[in-house]
Amino acid sequence: MPNNTQERSFYPDFLRVIAIFEVILLHLIASNFGTLNPESYEWQVLNFYDGLSRWPVPIFIMVSGMFLLDFRRYSENVTENFHRIAKKNILRMVIALVFWSTFYLYFEMFLSGQFDPSPIKLGSFLFRNIKYHLWFLYLIIGLYIMTPFLQLLVKNLSKKDFELLLIILAISSCGYDLINVYLDFFVNRTLFIRSEVPELGGYVIYFLAGYYFAHFEISKKTRIIFYILAIVSFIFSICSNSAFASISGKAKEFIFQCKLLNVMFPAFGVFIFVKNSFANLKDNSKFKNIITKLSGLSFGIYLIHVAVLDVIVKKFQITTLCFNPIISVPLLNIAIFLISTILAWIISKIPILRKVI
DSSP states (O other), X not given: OOOOOOSOOSHHHHHHHXXXXXXXXXXXXXXXXXXXXXXXXXXXXXXXXXXXXXXXXXXXXXXXXXXHTOGGXXXXXXXXXXXXXXXXXXXXXXXXXXXXXXXXXXXXXXXXXXXXXXXXXXXXGGTSOSSGGGHHHHHHHHHHHHHHHHHHHHXXXXXXXXXHHHHHHIIIIIIHHHHHHHHHHHTSOOOOTTTTOGGGGSTHHHHHHHHHHHHSOOOHHHHHHHHHHHHHHHHHHHHHHHHHHHHHTOOOOSSXXXXXXXXXXXXXXXXXXXXXXXXXXXXXXXXXXXXXXXXXXXXXXXXXXXXXXXXXXXXXXXXXXXXXXXXXXXXXXXHHHHHHHHHHHHHHTSTTTGGGO
């Protein structure tokens, strides 16, 4: 049976903070990743960092699933739950999507020096993703819409049944996509089996896994297995992407998509490790208080950090290649994180704007 404790847990806050830090790292690496020779030292360093940091988006989804799929926090009525989620969660995401799409639309104009005040552009977010990181808002809105119905599902699943569902989804989503990466690369063809059943290939596996790992006890033996799979996946990701790039001569992220087994296992491993490592943290810990406050700003940090990154990289020309990337990557990552945190904190203090973060 699920663990029924209702006390506020610290580990979801810690997961949000390390995940947002890693998201910034990913986007920082991407700013130069495709411009380098894959045989170069600089690209290999960036590939190493990239391979270690592909799990944050699945973690965000898992933390959301951990809370939203907890049917004990909601009523027995699906319609009532849908209205509650629509009012509290979906509306917030829609407002954020509209605001930040508009912001980045004009921010891009500012960076390029080419202004187009046409009101038609304001509705562009309906037809395309205005800025690359905002895709997550479209995804999470879709998962929120499905939440009341998924709550019914998890409520009626035993642990064994839940595990079977996760295994099926892992194979049909992450396993299937990993096979297609190799097929597409080596024979320029992909499997068609799942093409007419896209429901088996979505991000819902992470949404459900977040609830499962949070509310069911995981044995020590199983935890160790997941840790080993996570480490093996890290090595596999780094080496495979390097090999693909070397063979093709193209500096690309061949095997770093979120819905691959080599990304899924690290996400599961990180979630389980953090949950078990911080289960007994003291309530009055200064570290806990800092992390809790940063967690509260994590959504705002996510939304604003790309603007900070663009100013630093595009306007000031400070990139990961300015000096040895082993050092430049973590230093720039920390700088962008701190600046984004300050900006998110300032926005959170402005009554009109705090609703968009």
